[in-house]
Structures are given as C-alpha cells and as structure tokens.
Amino acid sequence: MTAPTVADRDAQLRRRFDGLGCAQLADAAGEFVTPLRLDLRPRNGRPRLCGPLFPVVTADDMLPCLQALASAPAGSVLFLHNTTTPSEALAGDIFVTSAAVQGLAGIIVNGAVRDLADLRDIDVPVFSTEVTFVSARTTATRSETVPAVVDIGGATLRPGDWIFADEDGFLVVEQHRVSAAITAAAVLRQREDGLKEAIRDTGRTLADLTDLTGFLNGEADLGFVP
Numbered sequence: 494m495t496a497p498t499v500a501d502r503d504a505q506l507r508r509r510f511d512g513l514g515c516a517q518l519a520d521a522a523g524e525f526v527t528p529l530r531l532d533l534r535p536r537n538g539r540p541r542l543c544g545p546l547f548p549v550v551t552a553d554d555m556l557p558c559l560q561a562l563a564s565a566p567a568g569s570v571l572f573l574h575n576t577t578t579p580s581e582a583l584a585g586d587i588f589v590t591s592a593a594v595q596g597l598a599g600i601i602v603n604g605a606v607r608d609l610a611d612l613r614d615i616d617v618p619v620f621s622t623e624v625t626f627v628s629a630r631t632t633a634t635r636s637e638t639v640p641a642v643v644d645i646g647g648a649t650l651r652p653g654d655w656i657f658a659d660e661d662g663f664l665v666v667e668q669h670r671v672s673a674a675i676t677a678a679a680v681l682r683q684r685e686d687g688l689k690e691a692i693r694d695t696g697r698t699l700a701d702l703t704d705l706t707g708f709l710n711g712e713a714d715l716g717f718v719p
Contacts, residue, residue, distance in 0.1 A: 506655075515661045517682050518675070522678060525674045541660075542618040543656065546569070547564070548650045550574045552634070560636055570600070580623050585606065585611075599658075600618070601656070602620065607628065649665075654666065
C-alpha cells in the first residue's frame with residue numbers, strides 16, 4: 494500500500510474541518526489556537542477556508558506577490574502582507590484565476606484586492622482588509638524570503654502552520670497540532686449537537702440543562718446535566 498502523501502493528509506484535514514467551525518476549534522483546543530485579529534473580509538462570497546500558510550511580505554510591490562504565487566504549493570493559503578498603507582491592489586481577477594488553476598486553497602491579503610465582480614466567479618476564497626481599483630504596478634524589489642514568517646494581528650504566521658477561517662473569524666494552529674485540534678473540535682461538535690437535539694426534542698431549556706436554578710440557590714454546580 495502506498496503511504497499517504499502530504500497532499501493526501503492535507504486534503505483529509507480539510508475534509509475533517511467540514512461541518513466544524515473556528516468556534517469549536519477555539520473552545521476545544523484553545524491551547525493550540527491563536528486568533529488572527531485583522532479586519533479581514535470575504536470578497537467573493539466564500540467565507541470559509543483552511544490550509545497551510547504561505548506568507549510573503551511586500552511594500553506595494555507585485556514582484557514578491559508573483560514570486561509567492563509561483564512558489565506556493567497546491568492546497569496552501571497564500572498570505573500577502575503589505576507594509577504600505579493605504580494599499581494598492583495586490584490581487585485581482587487574473588492573479589486569483591492563476592491561484593485557482595494552481596489549486597491554492599485561498600488568498601488572504603493584509604491590504605487591497607480589486608475586481609470583486611469577477612472574483613465571485615472564481616472558486617478560491619479571497620479575503621482582504623481593503624479594496625481599491627488602483628493596481629500595484631511596481632515590480633522593483635525581489636523578495637529574498639519566500640515564504641516568510643510574519644508577525645501580525647497578535648499571531649505569528651509561519652510557513653506550513655494552518656489557518657482556519659469562517660464567518661466567525663480567523664485562527665492559526667501550528668502544523669503539528671492541526672490533527673489533534675480538529676479531533677477535539679469534532680468531539681465538542683458532537684456534544685453540542687446532542688445538546689441542541691435535547692432542547693428541540695424534549696423541550697428542556699438551556700437553564701434546565703445547566704441546572705441554573707440549583708446553581709443560583711447554591712445547591713449545584715453550573716454545568717450540563719443529562
């Protein structure tokens with residue numbers, strides 16, 4: 494039997510994240526999770542992504558972005574960190590089309606993107622902190638560090654560490670912790686689903702399930718009861 498490749502393992506991790514969310518990862522594996530606190534917004538109607546990070550740093554220069562796009566492995570999430578503000582657009586429809594053909598799992602830009610109408614038709618999640626129609630035209634400074642380590646938003650983004658995103662936000666997990674974090678999140682999700690089912694099917698409220706009255710009377714701990 495052929496041993497699974499890195500791509501196979503990454504694809505399996507992505508499938509395991511289906512049906513889960515950042516909330517479950519944070520609650521179940523908080524010691525493994527670092528929130529990424531940036532005002533990133535989905536730009537093409539695809540608010541979920543996960544995959545290993547491939548970060549690069551630029552200063553309104555497209556050359557490092559093109560270097561990173563050319564080097565990023567299939568399945569990875571390209572993170573473009575612009576040190577210049579306000580930002581010119583570092584990714585648009587042509588850039589993202591290439592990312593889709595290359596099999597990237599997503600693009601995150603700490604800076605601007607453009608061509609939002611066209612991006613909606615491209616099946617690669619795109620997030621950014623800014624939007625502008627002004628394209629970055631400079632290709633002057635080659636990056637000597639692709640990929641790079643980026644410290645931003647309260648997190649350290651290292652190549653190969655995983656980033657997760659959904660409607661609730663973004664978080665980062667070190668690559669050797671990803672499987673354990675997803676396993677813990679899946680167990681928690683199963684428990685949460687059971688509690689929701691109990692509320693729907695039995696008519697018991699959240700106060701009933703947590704024994705809120707007993708806790709307020711000093712007779713019980715606050716927690717979920719069968």
